[in-house]
Amino acid sequence: MDSKAGPHVLAITSDEELAAGIRRACAAADRDLHEHTPPVPRRAWLGAAYVVLDSDAARACVGADLPRRAAVHLVSGRAPGLTEWQAAAAVGAESVLVLPGSEPDLVAALARRVETAGGRGPVIAVVGGRGGAGASTLAAALALASEKRFPDRRALLVDCDPTGGGLDLLLGVERSPGMRWPSLLVEGGAVSASALHAALPGIGGKVSVLSCGRGPGLREPGEAALTAVVDAGRGAGDVVICDVPRQSRTVTDVALGLADVVVVVVRAQVRAVAAAGALISGIAAANPNIVVVVRGPAPGGLRGAEVEELLGMPVLAGMRPEPGLAGALERGGLRLTRRSPLRRAADAVLDVVAGDAA
Structure with missing residues (x-):
């Protein structure tokens, strides 16, 4: 993964003095920094x-429609004028804060503990390297396995994926x-996580599923609605798992862009691995945090090490x-033994998300 564990500071500036x-300030507050x-x-x-x-x-950031959030501090190299105050608002x-004079104030702000609702939840996108790879099944397994891995x-x-038949x-x-x-219906680009869980079907009170429908009203989620749902879950500390179609669609790009990690499920077949390689090249441009899970059987005896060599990246689980x-699956739905x-594959992915895997 390309981010460090623990609370970190995101610095956004092209001014080298700032x-x-x-x-x-980050060094003094003992905070990791991402620029x-x-x-x-x-x-x-x-x-x-x-x-x-x-x-x-x-x-x-405002022009990119990034949502409002807590713990944002604006810095300037001069006494703030109307431009700075308007941008801050x-x-x-x-x-x-004016730097360098107000560096002690910035240190104090960064040293304060930021409280979040259950911590920001991880977002996992699962996509099949080729048709029939089993991505939807792994996505469902991740949701079921997360209850034990993240009991709180x-x-x-x-x-x-509106063509997948419905999770x-x-x-x-x-x-x-x-x-x-x-x-x-998502109004105003926002949705309440609590209201969402109360309105959705689920399993055991800890897993909720927002499924695509079936029949004449079938359509893919809208970009704004999908973003609002994922942001709501993430902000509430949920483990959010998105089952993403392979086809190049707006919804695919949105889900991959929102994810903390992208799981590509690959069948243990040479053509399937080749197809997955092309898919991974496209995904990496938008999200470099990719892990590979290989699904058997391997009719030609293709091994995990060979898949790693063909893809040029390690296989997390088989x-x-x-x-x-x-x-x-035909008699009542997925349940994990x-x-x-x-x-075991789902647990390996969740370990990575939790920062417990190397």
């Missing part, structure tokens, strides 16, 4: 504990009452064929 002051120039990815904006930026960067900055968090499983069907909750994508899985290869 950047130097921010670096000194960025606009445009700033949404996941970087929301994933930082603190944001320090100048007025030009503030206007760029637009981005929702908590303070406007809820899971929000988001179906982004509610895969989980066996297709008859449960609750909203699906066609009936979900899934052996699971007897009885297909039948279970303790020794299931599917569960």
Whole structure:
């Protein structure tokens, strides 16, 4: 992953003198620093504990429709005028500080603990390297396995593929009452996570699923609605899992851009690996945080090491064929057993998300 664990500072400025002051303040406050120039990815904006930026960067972030958030501080190399105060108000900055004179105040601001609702939740996008790879099944398994890995968090499983038949069907909750994508209306670009969980079908009170519908009202989620749903789950500390279609669509680009990690599921076949390689090249431009999971069987005896060599990147986990899985999906939906290869693969991904894997 390209981000460090723990609370860190996101600095957004192209002014080297301001950047130097921010670096000194971070060192004094014992905070890790990530430096960025606009445009700033949404996941970087929301994933930082603190944001320090100048007025030009503030206007760029507002223009990119990044959501308001806490712990934003605007810095300037001169006494703030109307331009600086307008930029601070637009981005929702908590303070406007002149550097280097106000570096002690910036240190104090960065040293304060930032409280969040359950911590910012991780967002995982799962995509198949080729048709029939089993990405939807792994996405559902991640939601079910997250209850044990993150007992204090809820899971929000988001179906982004209107041609996949519906994740509610895969989980066996297709008859449960609750909203699906066609009936979900997002007003003002925001949605309440609590209201969302209350309105969606789910399993065991900890896993909620927002599924695509079936029938004549079938359509893919809108860009603004998908962003609002993912932001709501992330902000509430949920583990958000998006089942993403391979096709180049707006919804695919949005989901991949929002994700903290992208899981590519690859079948253990040479053509499937070749197709996955092309897909990964396209994904990496938007999100470099990619892990690979290989799914058996391997009719030609293709091994994990060979898949790694063909893709040029390590394989996180391999899934052996699971007897009885297909039948279970037809008879009531996915349920994970303790020794299931599917569960072990899901646990490996969640370990990476939790920062417990190398």
